[in-house]
Amino acid sequence: MQTPGDFDLSRRGVLAGGAASIAAVTIVPTEPAAARSKPAPAPPAAKVAFEVNGTRRELELDTRTSLLDALREHLHLTGTKKGCDHGQCGACTVIVDGRRINSCLSLAVMHDGDKITTIEGLGTPDKMHAMQTAFVEHDGYQCGYCTPGQICSAVAVLDEIKAGIPSHVTADLTAPPQVTALELRERMSGNICRCGAYSNIIDAISDVAGVKA
Amino acid sequence: MKFETPATTNPIDQLKIIGKPTNRIDGPLKTTGTAPYAYERHDVAANQAYGYIVGSAIAKGRIASMNLDEARAAPGVIAIVTADTAGKLAKGDFNTAKLLGGPAVDHYHQAIALVVAESFEQARAAASLVRVEYARGKGKFELAAALDTAITPPTVFGTVADTSVGDFAAAFAAAPVQLDARYTTPDHTHAMMEPHASIAAWAGDKLTLWTSNQMIAWSVGDMAKTLGIPKENIRLDSPYIGGGFGGKLFNRADALLAALGAKAAGRPVKVALPRPFMTNNTTHRPATIQRIRLGATADGKITAIGHESWSGDLPGGGPEVAVAQTRLLYAGANRMTAMRLAVLDLPEGNAMRAPGEAPGLMALEIAMDEMAEKLGLDPIEFRVINDTQVDPEKPSRPFSQRRLNECLQTGAAKFGWSKRNAKAGQTRDGRWLVGMGVAAAFRNNLNATSAARVRLDKSGVVTVETDMTDIGTGSYTIIAQTAAEMMGVPLDKVVVKLGDSAFPVSAGSGGQWGANSSTAGVYAACAKLREAVAQKLGFNAADTVFAGGKVKSGRRSVVLGEAASDGELVAEDMMEYGDLAEKYQQSTFGAHFVEVGVHAATGEIRVRRMLAVCAAGRILNPKAARSQVIGAMTMGAGAALMEELAVDKRFGFFVNHDLAGYEVPVHADIPHQDVIFLDETDPTTSPMKAKGVGELGICGVAAAVANAVYNATGVRVRNYPVTLDKLIDKLPDIA
Amino acid sequence: MKSFTYERVDTPAAATAAFARSKDARFIAGGTNLLDLMKLEIETPAHLIDVSRLALDKIEATTAGGLRIGAMVRNTDLASDERVRRDYGLLSRALVAGASGQLRNKATTAGNLLQRTRCPYFYDTNQPCNKRQPGSGCAAIGGFSRLHAVIGASEACIATHPSDMAVAMRALDATIETVDAAGKERTIAIADFYRAPGKTPHLETALAPGELVTAVTLPKPVGGTHVYHKVRDRASYAFALIAVGAIVQRDGSGRVALGGVGYKPWRVEAAEAELPRGAKAVTAKLLAGAKPSHENAYKLPLVERTLAGVLAQARG
Secondary structure (H helix, E strand, C coil): CCHHHHHHHHCCCCCCCCCCCEHHHCCCCCCHHHHHHCCCCCCCEEEEEECCCEEEEEEEEEECCCCHHHHHHHHHCCCCCCCCCCCCCCCCEEEEEEEEEEEEHHHHHHHHCCCCHHHHHHHHEECCCHHHHHHHHHHHHHHCCCCHHHHHHHHHHHHHHHHHCCCCCCCCCCCCCCCCCCHHHHHHCCCCCCCCCCCHHHHHHHHHHHHCC | CCCCCCCCCCCHCCCCCCCCCCCCCCHHHCCCCCCCCHHHHHCCCCCCEEEEEECCCCCCCEEEEEEEEEHHHCEEEEEECCCCCCCCCCCCCCCCCCCCCEEEEEECEEEEEEEEEEEEHHHHHHHHHCEEEEEEEECCCHHHHHHHHHEECCCCCEEEEEEEEEHHHHHHCCCCEEEEEEECCCCCCCCCCCEEEEEEEEEECCCCCCCCCCCHHHHHHHHHHHHHCCCCHHHEEECCCCCCCCCCCCHHHHHHHHHHHHHHHHHCEEECHHHHHHHHCCCCCEEEEEEHHHEEECCCCCEEEEEEEEEEECCCCCCCCHHHHHHHHCCCCCEEEEEEEEECCCCCCCCCCCCCCCHHHHHHHHHHHHHHHHCCCCCHHHHHHHCEEEECCCCCEECCCHHHCCCCHHHHHCCCCCHHHCCCCCCCEECCEEEEEEEEEEEECCCCCEEEEEEEEECCCCEEEEEEEEEECCCHHHHHHHHHHHHCCHHHHEEEEEEEECCCCCCCCCCCCCHHHHHHHHHHHHHHHHHHHHHHHHCHHHCEECCCCCCECCCCCEEEHHHHHHCCCEEEEEEEEEHHHHHHHHHEEEEEEEEEEEEEECCCEEEEEEEEEEEEEECCHHHHHHHHHHHHHHHHHHHHHHHCCCCEECEEEEECCCCCCCCCHHHHHHHCEEEEECCCCCCCCCCEEECCCCCHHHHEEEEEEEEHHHHHCCCCCCCCCHHHCCCCCCCCCCC | CCCCEEEEECCCHHHHHHHCCCCCEEEECCCCHHHHHHHHCCCCEEEEEECCCCCCEEEEEECCCCEEEEECCECCCCCCCCHHHCCCCCHHHHHHHHEEEEHHHEHHHHHHHCCCCCCHHHCCCCEEECCCCCCEEEECCCEEEEEEECCCCCCCCCCCCCCCCCHHHHHHCCEEEEEECCEEEEEEHHHHHEEEEEECCCCCCCCCCCCCEEEEEEECCCCCCEEEEEEECCCCCCCEEEEEEEEECCCCEEHHHHHHHCCCCCHHHHCCCCCCCCCHHHHHHCCCCCCCCCCCCCCCHHHHHHHHHHHHHHCC
């Protein structure tokens, strides 16, 4: 079997420090630690104001704060979930100015003046949105962690179809897309459910759209 | 309560609430984003700081030096925890590798430090300023290359490495029809949607962890051992868990480092594992190499069945028990199974949904398909011929229930199996080659001691408390249904509280034992509460009826709450088990049917139809149980078609360690799924007469997909996942 | 993520001026790739210039009969534009084959062109990667390379460009309009936009530092049947193993561009002359000189077979 030593010989340059001891390549100091004698200054912050679920919110945030973390950690709207923080799962889906986005890959400070709808804005346990009710009725969730993202996405998907936005499975690009199970599956594919509630989720959305799954 | 003889008629058999497809009671919270998961508990402790973990950049070796100066000087940093500063830590019984590494490094992305800061952004940035120099050691990272060093693993939880019945070698050699084939399954990752997360707070020497964990009592014990403090000083609270699949059976680095970080910072600390870090930091389902030999008579009776499996793990780890089902699933007088375990320096292997059977059936059920073809038999007929109603290794021991044949035959009728062309590569639908596949599903039923406490208040509300967890399985709901059935109240008069170590110890969620075991524990507690109610009301316990929110005895009838009019009634009990599981082999059975399309030009594989038929004892809630099965079918489709942790054999880590690189099925991969439960009860399992389905659902699915791909294309792929690159050179030429 | 200062600008001139006066600045629009990389400290700008609200969000007809697509036009809006759907179906198809609905709602035209490779070793900062850290080596060579380039790669880098949109843009002969810090405008043919990795895989495009993409222009429609076939393991929300974009005319002539095979959308005009002779002949010229690894050699027959399927589909 290949060993790291063999590898070094055949792939010169991959391990800069040699086989026995390496300084892991990306954590070589870019400036010497000693050069910094006093504590670093506070990180840059910026003010932002946006509307969340109909309420104006003003925040002063570290510029690095994602919209997702602004919602979860600063506004304590924890219905929006962090599944991957890299746009790979859809659990953080919220609706901004009518469009669904991944709130993890968006800086909060870039949303000044925007109108944001989160799962909490769609409905509450006492007054559920039709999509939330349908998810319960069709058991379109299991662990529940991807669920708010699925529901926000589902609400937006029906609007997207209405607006004539095509998808990968739209057969005729020049004709208006229809609400079909095939269309819903493709359009919902940015929302991963590892519990595998997909079949039930499509039933729930179809129910709300008034079509047969 | 002790369960020692098969159940007779009991209040559960009324089936007024149990057995009904009620909506899950946690639904309104989960669908509105108001169910609180571990990292979201802003309310439980004030002044929470943020921890961010630093993981090892090498797979094996040691930390030569660690410089924390820059990280310490970074804005907002409150504390840094490393093995040097953490004090003496033991390793938990359930952990193979230490949760906090250093100076020795056992695997890639093993945690080596925690940086605690005022904000998440500050902690994350400062973590990258921890400067580490490593001395890289030589490790073993490739299973196929380590086979020579594999040893016979010791017996763990009663599972021996090798079994043998009759004379396998002679019978196989003499068999008129033989199959001898090698199969591989890759490493899989749980990839649950909620990353492992914990908030820790200390009050003096008492620690509270709000975490995401399937097995509360195990993890309290292991955390106590790791930290060297009494169990009584630790409280774990895990009411909502964003998926587990075996990946949250044990404490992981988030929990330990939150505890250590909170101690170092002198305030509550919250830690979540970043997604790209989870795969190599936590556990995974280990890869296997399997050899299966089948010998049969010309008319299809198996005379020899042999299954060997090799897997790897870190030193001190265990094997993937991929031969488990082969010991029980099919008849055959001459049998052998064997497992071998190699030391690998990859991250820790451990349980993932149906450990053993899931990868074992991925191989065995392809082998059965291959053998059926050699015999010229329909694959369903071949399985039916080789059914056994007794444990084939110990024929004196019957199955408590076994309706595998009925699963296969019911499914065949429902799925339209008769339309399948037995000759592969014959069916076309436009640009798609179409095929059908079948596989048997098998998973043992396990029971575990489980306790609960029930409270009755004067308004007639029954509150159940148990440390049982709901990982998406429906525990809240079936426990509520059990209590409602037992106490004769509607579902909305039951409150269920789960996941808190302050509650009585349950079976927890794992090994598909949760549903039957935890509800049986609630049954026991409710039986005690019924006695207390009768006694309080001065009723004769023997003839007291609980129904419609009332308690009746003879001509007397009062509302249930009356019994608690001068104070809450509280009862606590546990269900313990005798030897019925030794007398009877208790297993769950099923059959999976899959139709696939394979693109004639590109080899892209898409699942078109899926059906599962399950025989798994009483189904406590058909809606929730169906969800368990479709979810497992989805994970099985992933295992069949896309899931594989790519091992870098030079550097020793899983390369595709995020949700972009490790593909799991998305909506577009999964068609409408059908599930049929055969109507049955198993009185040997508990008064609930139930078993589990959550793992049964994944068992065999991948093989059914692989067999369907073969039926569509005529190309047999024995190395999972079945991806188009393994088909492309063998597909028919296209114009 | 390193801390950074942030400003929002209203005009391209303000954007380039802001860049000129800042140290380590980057433009940010949709952010779907840049923020992903910043979280892992693969990108570490000290200053972010928010160009997402520049008035570059229009799709306008050009005097040459084509379309001028503003750099800030979102992928969803571009794919949905009536003219694009009618006349540049390949572009619409490629766009909706990429990413997810959520990401397409944020991702911009310019950002899509400029997205960086998804090589897992590029993404893992513990691993050597010449693109991320010049001179550190390439871990993908000899490593997990099933998804990597089969053509145009170098000893230093075998990464692919992940964009679907760019494949269509290449087949459509798009040109990229930019403005630099001095206010100088220029256009770059998409064929010249991506740099071969050679010994400097960290240099990916023809853009100079601070040069801002303002628009992408499509020439007038070429007609024909447009087919985009993206091949992947799962059915959606995945990067391509390979992708074939083709425009096929009634007389059998046409254009072919590939995704998932190299550092850029791969098109060889000379290979298109072979279209009447079929996929095998086209692929032989298109992928001449390909050097696959053991793990990605399947891409060669896959391209040929996918193209054959695409041509069959185009013929109806």
